[in-house]
Amino acid sequence: MSGGVALTVAIVEDDDETAKRIAASITARPELALIACYATGKAAIAGISGRAPDVLLVDLGLPDIPGLDVIRHAAQHYPDCDVLVISIFGDEEHVLAALQAGARGYLLKGALTRDIALDVQELRNGGSPLSPIIARRVLARLHAPATGPVPEPAPDKTTEELTAREIDILRTIARGFSYAETAALLKISVQTVHTHLKRIYRKLAVHSKTEAIFEADQRRLL
């Protein structure tokens, strides 16, 4: 507690076991402070209106309203609040939907305890790591290249289109390179990679707003 104030964290998770595990993982770290634990989406929305945490961990499968709604609400009303999706592995489709709804990253439900805290830290430091598969999907969603293995529908040519550099970054990440390696390969700083990734997340969210209804419908996410 020497440096500064601990990051405040809130959890929205209906599964008691998971909630406890994540809570334990967070309370174990002195730089993180768990301030709330909600079992329903409505309770979470009501709760964070009083005091928004620095980091909000949201499970998608909530009993009352879709977790995506909570994410959207938080992303719109509390821009300083970073949302992390609690996901199970192999659930990349939902992760992508969450990213589009405004989440900044994701936690794996089955992840090791130490990883959870690590992910929260990384998120604050510059964005949670994109897995190669998610990077591929983001690429597919925002950019339909003439070449390359991305068989997704072409997005409209609007401001949310990816820049060449962003595409390079996503492609490199999709090949398994870490941010630092990506930065080295592309001869840019790691900070620049993070900046680009933030922009990519934002574009994903903007893109999602224009297409959310259609795409959610098509993909049966909601």
Place this chain on the structure above:
Amino acid sequence: MIRTPICGRRALHALLRCLTPLWLAALLVTADAHAQFTTLNAAATTAPPVTLTRADAVVSASPVPPPDSADWQPIALPDNWYRSRPGFRGTVWYRIAFTVPPKGLFTHAVYLPRNSATQMTLWVNADRLSVSGAYGDPRLTELQRPLIYTLPALMLQPGTNHIYVQVKGEADFRHGLTRITVGYGAGVRHDHYEPRYDLQVTSTAIVGSLLLLAGVLALLLWRADRRDPVLFWFGMTALASSVWSVHQLWPPDIANTALRDVTLFGLKYLYATPLLVVCLRVGRLRNAKGEALLWALYLAGCGAAALVAGEVYPALATAALTLYVGLFATFLGWLSWRLLHRTHPWRAYLLAVAMGAVMVVHGLDLARWLGYADYDNLLLTPYGTFFLILALGATVIARHVQAVERLDRSNRTLELEVAAKVHEIEQSYGRMQAMMREQAVLRERQRIMGDMHDGLGSSLVSMLALVQSGRVAAEEIERRLNASIIELRAIVDSLEPVDGDLAAVLGNVRYRMRAALEQSGARVVWNVDDLPRLEHLTPQVILSIERILLEVLSNALQHSGASTISFDAHVSTNGNDVVIRVADDGSGFDRATNGSGRGLRSMNERARRAGLSVDIASTTDGRKGTVVTLTVPMRAPAAADLPATVTA
């Protein structure tokens, strides 16, 4: 494809349907106009012409009228040599007397209903008036044209005058002399010559033209749709009849007797054979042998005409005419019998009536030829044929229209049936697709279950056994549980559609091993190229690659104590494979003694089943560590090279 010709045919049908009444109307108008004209002129004539039926005749080759002292014998006109002088061939002089009243010395005319000789020379009193058939062609007698000669008043005298007619001919060719009409020129022309001309010449020309038109239309119709051969035969019949009609008026003047007789016979009976064929076919009596016989008869007739050249031609004509009349009579009898016993469409009755008319007409002509009918009668055959052809045309067209309508109907039915079949096939195809999808899902589920059972399941079971034995450290359990979780993630990850992107699969392996790699502190040198798309990258292959790599990485981390792990993926130099190379600088291992020997075997087996190959190079003495090379072919291996893991 079918539509356009049908439209064309419909238009032709409509045209033909309109034309039939038009033809009849044209005939009626012609006849009516003629009748009015005749009435008008008859009223204007005060002294009616006289038709002479009494004459004197003498057989004489004299170039001028024989004197009164010659052996003149009184005869009655017309004089048909076939009856009066059977077998005669030569020249006969006729003397016909007529009276001119003293105040009637105006221009007269002599009228004969037709030319009836090889050569005929007319004299009035002592003056030669004209010569007909002067070119020595006996067949000019076929001309059915009426003859008229003007008698200038100068050649006449008050009181008795004489017309001398020199007739050269043959009895067998029905030569002889018709009645002769003499009188006031205009009167003769209007009362006798013109009506006869209209009936025999103009009408034949009209009929011939209409037949030509009908034939051409029928052939056009047939050309648009060749499925109805009756239409073709009808067209040919009409054309042949047209030719026949024309030949009546303008017989070909051919010097060679054989050629001439063949042409005449050929033309004369050309229409008869196809006409009979059409009649038979319309009457549903199509018979190839019968039709062949008819054509054979026709050709035999032509052949006979050529062979006998002139001499027996009259007998041949008699035989042919009799034969055709007989055949028509037979067919008509059969048709009538059928009509009496069953009800038929109107066309059948029309046809029967028309055939009856043909019978009458041909019978009359045959009677004239045989000398049983008046020598001066009109040749009627063209009219009979015309009405028969009209009736046939109506029948053929109605038949054709019916057939086309039936075809249209059946086409529509067929279209509906085809549509129903297509629908059925689509449905069954859809069912099949759904079934195949279900099967594929089932297979995939079985595979995943198998994977989980073999890998994860057995790990959990052995872990359970370890825990139950109580002889295991918590670290070992943690390690094994981590391995199980990673295994589970690999299974789930393998289902992620990566669309042949092997680099993404490799990236994912690294991502999943992230925590373990960080914990071990080993340096990772990641060198994965942008790899080409691999078509055969199925979940099964992906899972095999992931498992092998996970195994290799955990080996490197756990056993070898490597400080650097380099991970390399690129297309081989020959372009056939993607080579994935994982090298560590750890202790390496000895295949023979190392406990992971079993793991290596299963790794090899796994690779083989997925069509991959693994090569492990490791030394225990040097610092090089272990190099594992996994080769993924760019193209799917042939089915035979792969063990049957999936059977349809």
